[in-house]
Amino acid sequence: MLYLLDANVLIDANRDYYPLERVPEFWDWLQHVAVAGHLKVPLEIYDEITAGSGDLVDWLKQGDVKRDLVFKEDPDPAVVDRVVTTGYAPNLTDLELDQVGRDPFLIAYALAKRDKRWVITNEVSKPTKKRANRHIPDVCKTLRVSCDNTFFLIRTLNFHT
DSSP: OEEEEOHHHHHHIIIIIOOTTTOHHHHHHHHHHHHTTSEEEEHHHHHHHHTSOSHHHHHHHSHHHHHHHEEOOOOOHHHHHHIIIIIIOTTOOHHHHHHHTTHHHHHHHHHHTTTTEEEEOOOOOOTTOOGGGOOHHHHHHHHTOOEEOHHHHHHHTTOOO
């Protein structure tokens, strides 16, 4: 199984649970399981995070980290369109598309091989949200894409110190 990470997985981990300077083992483990082919960060999500600044961005921009973590696959425009039109709404405005951001790419990569890929996000389901306000778990459910959170990932891939 390949686990595809949303930006909030890395951001929340660094801010709340496993700060780079306090728990470097977590970040070494992430890189290790990425090299082993168990997890990746889509380029669109990577670019979203690295547009900022700070310790996490500095770590992600290291040559070997970027090489190991970034998912090296081009998105299928038809699959991305399916995620947008079926998962969010068929007629999103430009403003709504900006609001959705790069999440459709993350979901589209998993949808392309849904029996072999799993979305990892810390967004929580909010089924009453509509259109561009839909959350990743709800869009994944609509498209029958597997989705779970960071704690599922660390249990499944057995992170420990």
